Amino acid sequence: MTTPLTVTPGRRPDGTPCLTISGEIDMSNAGSLDDALVGKPGPLVLDLTAVEYLDSAGLSVLFAHADRLELVVTPLLEPVLTVSGLADLATVHRPGPDD
Template identity: 75%
Template structure:
């Protein structure tokens, strides 16, 4: 059974918009992520620490906005972003084992 995609908007303490994403991102729901990213402009922090699965459709959406994204990821997604090349285009912060970030 797949985990539904949940998107929650907010702001960091410094006022930067933040999008928290949880569940699975795949071709069935990547359009919802695209809409959320398309709805704003300027820098955006995207917290992917609760994402359990990310396929090429989700990667494609992230690529389209990579130049303005600051991604927060777990060790599960870090290699995917590195191999795909997104880590070269977006700022990526790897959530440490101590939960820092």
């Protein structure tokens, strides 16, 4: 059974492409996230503020695209991205006025 995951494309006020992700990212749907990221030019903002769960399969997808991602996260996900080392490869921050 696939865990629900929603990917909504958009643009930030400065015109940067943005994907808003909501739900849970796990091994059942990590491929869908990867499909959404493949072929998108960078830089790309990935708004993860509505993500409630992120497992190692989801982290693997983010690592594969880290060089062109800016991740907007909540305090729940921030430690996971820091401990995994992803925060050293991609820009990671909490939501601001432009997010």
